[in-house]
Amino acid sequence: MADKSSDDGGPGVERTITLTDAVVAIAMTLLILPLVDAVDDGDLTDVAAVWAENGELLQSFVISFLVIYAFWLLHGNLFSRLAAAGRPAVRWLSMINMGWLLVIAFLPFPTAMIGRELTRVTGPLYLGTLLVLSTLTLAMTGLIHRAVGLPLGLAWLTTAVFALCLLVSLVSPQLGLYLLLLLIVAGRLEGVSAARRTRRGAS
Amino acid sequence: MADKSSDDGGPGVERTITLTDAVVAIAMTLLILPLVDAVDDGDLTDVAAVWAENGELLQSFVISFLVIYAFWLLHGNLFSRLAAAGRPAVRWLSMINMGWLLVIAFLPFPTAMIGRELTRVTGPLYLGTLLVLSTLTLAMTGLIHRAVGLPLGLAWLTTAVFALCLLVSLVSPQLGLYLLLLLIVAGRLEGVSAARRTRRGAS
Amino acid sequence: MADKSSDDGGPGVERTITLTDAVVAIAMTLLILPLVDAVDDGDLTDVAAVWAENGELLQSFVISFLVIYAFWLLHGNLFSRLAAAGRPAVRWLSMINMGWLLVIAFLPFPTAMIGRELTRVTGPLYLGTLLVLSTLTLAMTGLIHRAVGLPLGLAWLTTAVFALCLLVSLVSPQLGLYLLLLLIVAGRLEGVSAARRTRRGAS
Amino acid sequence: MADKSSDDGGPGVERTITLTDAVVAIAMTLLILPLVDAVDDGDLTDVAAVWAENGELLQSFVISFLVIYAFWLLHGNLFSRLAAAGRPAVRWLSMINMGWLLVIAFLPFPTAMIGRELTRVTGPLYLGTLLVLSTLTLAMTGLIHRAVGLPLGLAWLTTAVFALCLLVSLVSPQLGLYLLLLLIVAGRLEGVSAARRTRRGAS
Numbered sequence: 001m002a003d004k005s006s007d008d009g010g011p012g013v014e015r016t017i018t019l020t021d022a023v024v025a026i027a028m029t030l031l032i033l034p035l036v037d038a039v040d041d042g043d044l045t046d047v048a049a050v051w052a053e054n055g056e057l058l059q060s061f062v063i064s065f066l067v068i069y070a071f072w073l074l075h076g077n078l079f080s081r082l083a084a085a086g087r088p089a090v091r092w093l094s095m096i097n098m099g100w101l102l103v104i105a106f107l108p109f110p111t112a113m114i115g116r117e118l119t120r121v122t123g124p125l126y127l128g129t130l131l132v133l134s135t136l137t138l139a140m141t142g143l144i145h146r147a148v149g150l151p152l153g154l155a156w157l158t159t160a161v162f163a164l165c166l167l168v169s170l171v172s173p174q175l176g177l178y179l180l181l182l183l184i185v186a187g188r189l190e191g192v193s194a195a196r197r198t199r200r201g202a203s
Numbered sequence: 204m205a206d207k208s209s210d211d212g213g214p215g216v217e218r219t220i221t222l223t224d225a226v227v228a229i230a231m232t233l234l235i236l237p238l239v240d241a242v243d244d245g246d247l248t249d250v251a252a253v254w255a256e257n258g259e260l261l262q263s264f265v266i267s268f269l270v271i272y273a274f275w276l277l278h279g280n281l282f283s284r285l286a287a288a289g290r291p292a293v294r295w296l297s298m299i300n301m302g303w304l305l306v307i308a309f310l311p312f313p314t315a316m317i318g319r320e321l322t323r324v325t326g327p328l329y330l331g332t333l334l335v336l337s338t339l340t341l342a343m344t345g346l347i348h349r350a351v352g353l354p355l356g357l358a359w360l361t362t363a364v365f366a367l368c369l370l371v372s373l374v375s376p377q378l379g380l381y382l383l384l385l386l387i388v389a390g391r392l393e394g395v396s397a398a399r400r401t402r403r404g405a406s
Numbered sequence: 407m408a409d410k411s412s413d414d415g416g417p418g419v420e421r422t423i424t425l426t427d428a429v430v431a432i433a434m435t436l437l438i439l440p441l442v443d444a445v446d447d448g449d450l451t452d453v454a455a456v457w458a459e460n461g462e463l464l465q466s467f468v469i470s471f472l473v474i475y476a477f478w479l480l481h482g483n484l485f486s487r488l489a490a491a492g493r494p495a496v497r498w499l500s501m502i503n504m505g506w507l508l509v510i511a512f513l514p515f516p517t518a519m520i521g522r523e524l525t526r527v528t529g530p531l532y533l534g535t536l537l538v539l540s541t542l543t544l545a546m547t548g549l550i551h552r553a554v555g556l557p558l559g560l561a562w563l564t565t566a567v568f569a570l571c572l573l574v575s576l577v578s579p580q581l582g583l584y585l586l587l588l589l590i591v592a593g594r595l596e597g598v599s600a601a602r603r604t605r606r607g608a609s
Numbered sequence: 610m611a612d613k614s615s616d617d618g619g620p621g622v623e624r625t626i627t628l629t630d631a632v633v634a635i636a637m638t639l640l641i642l643p644l645v646d647a648v649d650d651g652d653l654t655d656v657a658a659v660w661a662e663n664g665e666l667l668q669s670f671v672i673s674f675l676v677i678y679a680f681w682l683l684h685g686n687l688f689s690r691l692a693a694a695g696r697p698a699v700r701w702l703s704m705i706n707m708g709w710l711l712v713i714a715f716l717p718f719p720t721a722m723i724g725r726e727l728t729r730v731t732g733p734l735y736l737g738t739l740l741v742l743s744t745l746t747l748a749m750t751g752l753i754h755r756a757v758g759l760p761l762g763l764a765w766l767t768t769a770v771f772a773l774c775l776l777v778s779l780v781s782p783q784l785g786l787y788l789l790l791l792l793i794v795a796g797r798l799e800g801v802s803a804a805r806r807t808r809r810g811a812s
Contacts, residue, residue, distance in 0.1 A: 011276060011279025011282075011283065012283055015220065015224060015279055018221070018224045019224050019227065019275065021624060021628050021631060022224060022228030022428075022631055023228045023231060023232055024628065025635055026228060026229055026233075026631070026635055027232055028710070029632055029635040029636055030232060030236070030635075030639075032639070032714055032715060032718055033236070033639070033717075034239060034242070035718040036642060036717050036721045037646075039721040039724075040725070044722060044731050045726075045729070045730055047730050050730055050731075061715070062711070065714060066711075069707050072620065073703075076621065080620065080621055094276075098272050102268050102269075105234065106235060106264070108235050109238040109242070109257075115242075116242055116243070117248075119248045120248070121248055121249065121250050121253055122247050122253075125253075214479060214481070214485075214486065218423065218427060218482055221424070222427050222431050222478065225431030225631075226434060226435055229431060229435040229436075233435060233439070233442075237442060240446075297479075301472075304434070304475070305468070305475075308435045308438055308471060309467070311439075311442050312438050312460075315445040316445050318445075319445055320450045322450050324450060324452065324453050325450050325456075417686070418685065421630060421685055424627070425630050425633065428630060428631055428635070429637060429638055432634060432635055432638040432639075436638060436639075436641070436645075439642070440645060443646075443649075500682075504678050507678070508674050508675075511637055511638045511640065512670070515645055515663075518645045519648050522648055522649065522653060523654075525654045526654070527653060527655065527656050528659075
């Protein structure tokens, strides 16, 4: 049914963006629920006990929140480029955006898993989910950049970092998560490259 | 109280669309909660155990997510046709949209049910919910198409597929769910028919 | 801090409406969570058992969904009258809207209560919540109608029905809930009176 | 990745506001979930028992709801000043807004904690979270006021109140919470100062 949306009016780019923003906001906020549920158990009078009980859940909350926010920024960049180029209809974009939303909505599940226990099953599942999300974002980037006449640049870097983290997490899930910090480097490199592109496009 | 909205200003089409998009986004995202809750139990160090624990919940999550997204696309098509025709007020539309939202908000419940156990009670309940959702969408399509002067075309096909799935699920709930794949065929046929109509209308 | 919003820019009517629509949509959709949680228990192979387990939760879900939707319609009517009159700033309105949102966000709690057990405590608590919501809506109606120069009309009728239901529920909670059906009559009377007013205002 | 949004289009101020409103609305509404979960336990036929069971959860719900609403008003004030000045891009603003959203999304967790038991751990954790939120709001105020050429005025007062409450809560968590009432005084002082500034700016 998704295909029709391009031929046939469909919810349009504006409603797609509204839905995307809403799903992102909800997914971000639902990440706190495992922590809220955990409040029922354990000792609330001792700092060390509270941290022991909730520390890992907290870390997984923060990581996933930041990851979703970062992907939302990327999504925003893409759709504002599309708007700037005055080309709202891109074949397959609606389809890929659907998958992207599905993965965003799914993310609270592996987040809760690594929050409970980081194992060689939950670590790779979490990082694999992020790799899928990143690949879908890359696919959107490819489609949109081709449509508006921009090169792909270093957009694949983020995806490469997630792939590396996934591979490492099969051996050491903890190290796999730490390597997510490489995303900051990747993001900066991509940002520099994108900004240069934009300036060149503007001149 | 719903009727007044057409006579009396009311929240207007725009706020109705905002509310619809928000309810859709939230319902989609709440579908993950049974999975998040299930994280507390079971072994997280063995892939097979994780799948055995969560596989069926996962499938029900994905199916319901896609179903809600597909209905949201249909809803978007309808309201963009209405907007294109410059005819925002359709009698009973606000009422039917209310029912539509109620069913969307309700869907996480039968989804959680089939995710726990697919039986001759939960299967038909789930598919019956989808049949109601589809019937309401068909009713909206009928009202809007009449208002903007479009034929109904094959819009009833989706509803017929859900009715078939429901009937089959009374005997074999598993087969009833598999038959949902017919929706892809139905969607494509409807899409072709709608696109043809749109092109004819445009020329 | 609320008062400042009128003197000092503040989030503005548009963001207030967005927030209202979002809170309404979320509260509506969260109503299903007690049902989703109840899926974990009980027999899912027998229709009678499923109904016995969930029937009352279901009824409370449907009632609260319809109530929230109806109040959202009333809210929409009010704010579209305000917009039509080109008078966005009304003293105390932002304050009352805050209270209105608080009660909407609170509603899932008494809803879950009557869904578990309808007693002479939970029934009046639920209906009392609705009475507060209705009183706040009436206060908004009064402020906005005075600002745009409309009479109050029968706007107090809904509130009177809730007050009656609350009183009855102190004796028989079940009857108190049934009397909510009087809202349909009240809504129709208010609608007729409002429509007449609007037409007179337009001529 | 956040920095790019200013150089490179990004989701833009409008989508940032949409996301903010959505996160605020969801966080506000999720605050009720610990109460909804608590419905499963305890006696629902006795008013005193219901209050004993839920009274503290209720208080924490109301306090956090009002706090989030108040911060949302402040956020709205800031962004409407920015819009009025026609200066949408402020360095670091997107970054700080991300942190602001993270704390808003996190708030249901300490809220559930003080709702279960107010101790010398949960009280300071709750008030510390509010202090962080307030500091981030102050930072946004500083950046935006500098960008649009407004003095900071008494904007630091709210933050000072939270810092005081936090310090007191280390000794008496109950008193720390009561002192939040000073926010009303602080808000009024800030409001007066801001309104004076606005009027002077307008003349």
